[in-house]
Amino acid sequence: MTAQILLESGEKSGASTLRIVKKGKSMQKIVVDANIVVKWFITEEFSNLALMIRDRFVEGQIEILAPTLLNYEVLNALRYSKLFPQEDLVDAAISLENYGILQFPLIGDYAQKTISLAVEYNISIYDAAYVALTDVLEVQAYSADRILVENVHQNYQEKFLFITKLEKNKKIREEKDEEEE
Numbered sequence: 001m002t003a004q005i006l007l008e009s010g011e012k013s014g015a016s017t018l019r020i021v022k023k024g025k026s027m028q029k030i031v032v033d034a035n036i037v038v039k040w041f042i043t044e045e046f047s048n049l050a051l052m053i054r055d056r057f058v059e060g061q062i063e064i065l066a067p068t069l070l071n072y073e074v075l076n077a078l079r080y081s082k083l084f085p086q087e088d089l090v091d092a093a094i095s096l097e098n099y100g101i102l103q104f105p106l107i108g109d110y111a112q113k114t115i116s117l118a119v120e121y122n123i124s125i126y127d128a129a130y131v132a133l134t135d136v137l138e139v140q141a142y143s144a145d146r147i148l149v150e151n152v153h154q155n156y157q158e159k160f161l162f163i164t165k166l167e168k169n170k171k172i173r174e175e176k177d178e179e180e181e
Contacts, residue, residue: 029063031141033130034073036163037066039144041078041092046144049163053142057099065137067129068103071096110136121151134159142166 032053039050056062071093078084078092106114106129113135118128127148134141134156141160143149149162 035144
């Protein structure tokens, strides 16, 4: 599926709004945070679930959405893991680019929502950007950051989910189970 990002100006506020315009086959869209994408490169707890998301994405069965800060956060985590020499970090950066994750800049209503959530939940702007994207784009998100998920749980229990909830997501899970049979 091809998606186009539209930037619209609000009539009253003049603020910009992000909107996805779908072209072609519709597929499930999810936001994933950097904690999940790091697990594509480093084997750790829940890497199997993170790799399931990656595989569904690569196979064209789901679309992954994220803030534009995703690549920075992933590469920073890989660098400080001390498992990646410089040349491997360059390879990881190329891989991230080649995945073609649809990334959204922090502008307009999305920026306002991000700031509001950061203040309301006392979380970083970085973390709030992932949570806000679920609202702005009206999609579910998955995170491997248990503390973040717990912090926003009260208002986002159905939208911002810990990665283990992926196992209960029938749309993604059924396709994987069918292939394993």
